[in-house]
Amino acid sequence: MSALAASHSLDLQPLHTFGLPAFARGLCLIRNRADLHQFAQLRQAGGVHLLLGEGSNTVFVGSKVDATVWKVAMKGREYLGCDGSHQHLRVQAGENWHHTVEWTVAMGWGGLENLALIPGCVGASPVQNIGAYGVELKDRISAVHAFDLTTESDRVFAVDECEFGYRDSQFKSSANGRYIITAVDFALPVQWQPVLGYGDVAQRVELLGSINPLNIMKAVCAIRTEKLPDPTVLGNSGSFFKNPVVTEQQAKALINKFPNLVHYPAGLGLVKLAAGWLIDQCGLKGHVLGGVAVYDRQALILVNLGQGQGAELLQLIRHIQMQVQDKFGVLLDPEPNLV
Incomplete structure (x- = not known):
């Protein structure tokens, strides 16, 4: 195990693809069984120990993360x-x-x-x-x-x-x-x-x-x-919202109201809706809030324009959810983990 341990000394910005500014207590690498046992024991002993892969499905929205980050590094x-x-x-x-x-x-x-x-x-x-x-x-x-x-x-x-x-x-x-x-x-x-x-x-x-x-x-x-924008140019975590799944009855009601509704069969009497289409229909493609925005070429992607803050992203998420729910009666769930 390698570690860098000090009070909030670890810059998380390069460790998650959305690239929001945040700091954690330190970094450890999990390379083998000994590291797995150490992670388990430290976690059981108390303190916050956060597991991280490549940071594409985790968005750090707090400026200080009171945790030690453990990065999975097993290869082969x-x-x-x-x-x-x-x-x-x-x-x-x-x-x-x-x-x-x-x-x-x-x-x-x-x-x-x-x-x-x-x-x-x-x-x-x-x-x-x-x-x-x-x-x-x-x-x-x-x-x-x-x-x-x-x-x-x-x-x-x-x-x-x-x-x-x-x-x-x-x-x-x-x-x-x-x-x-x-x-x-x-x-x-x-x-x-x-x-x-x-x-x-x-x-x-x-x-x-x-x-x-x-x-x-x-x-x-x-x-x-x-x-999709290149995260090294515009910070992002790929598709930000899950495509919502509704019942066939709900889908039929929506299609009656919105004939162009983009939808796919999801099995067992369920229908999957295209979250990006729902957001786009609310006129939110390209919508900017401070240093974050809805990507102007794909409404399902949220981006960091360069100086984005976690609080701004949370505000943008809530705004999108409210707009889509008001128009379609559907709640969008974020796909990445927000920390």
């Missing part, structure tokens, strides 16, 4: 073999997500290409059950390896034990704070089938020629690059 990728129907891989939690997608595509294994360019590390991916362009992580993993902070023991979760939902899992809800994810096992289909039903992915792939994982990854990267 391993090919476990093929059982005839799936290629099996194990990736350590500290690996970058997009680089992992690039690795699988380079190895000729399809299945993760639709999830390209999602920010964050592999360990954070099951927590959110990340998804994009018709693919969710739960469809591509076989197990999640975790360290139980209560018992200080290892546990392996099968897919059906993870309680995956839309942008949700038990690691985020019922078991939030109990486990540190150490590695993820992936099962990628040998008989690969492209998923091209969302957005203009199919059109982009057609322009690139043949339909294969590499071209789908290229298409997804191009679309995301056009829609």
Whole structure:
């Protein structure tokens, strides 16, 4: 373990992609089992110890965070073999997500290409059950390896034990704070089938020629690059609000009132609405509040214009929520964790 311990000496601004000014007590790296045990013991002894991956799903909105930040730094990728129907891989939690997608595509294994360019590390991916362009992580993993902070023991979760939902899992809800994810096992289909039903992915792939994982990854990267600002230029945490899920009855009532409502089937009598469209219809695209704003090219993205403050971001979030709720009767939930 390496540490930098002093009173609020750790500058958090470069450690989260939204880039708001904030300071914490210090930084420790989790690289191995000894660090996991130390984290568990220190947490049980008292004091606040905050787990952090690449900071793309955490936004520090307080200027002083009274905590020691622990950054997951376990690295490594391993090919476990093929059982005839799936290629099996194990990736350590500290690996970058997009680089992992690039690795699988380079190895000729399809299945993760639709999830390209999602920010964050592999360990954070099951927590959110990340998804994009018709693919969710739960469809591509076989197990999640975790360290139980209560018992200080290892546990392996099968897919059906993870309680995956839309942008949700038990690691985020019922078991939030109990486990540190150490590695993820992936099962990628040998008989690969492209998923091209969302957005203009199919059109982009057609322009690139043949339909294969590499071209789908290229298409997804191009679309995301056009829609999402570079966090090194404009601080952001990607899609800021979850797409709300409503009942079919609620959706029908909204479609009667707003015929152009963007919506998708979500199964079990539920319908998913496009949060960005809802925000845009409230006239909020490009809306500026102090040093933060709704991105002028994609209403689902909130950005730090350079001098943004946490209090301003909280005010902007509440303003968007109120406007959307007043117009559509739907409450938007932020996707990143606000600290």
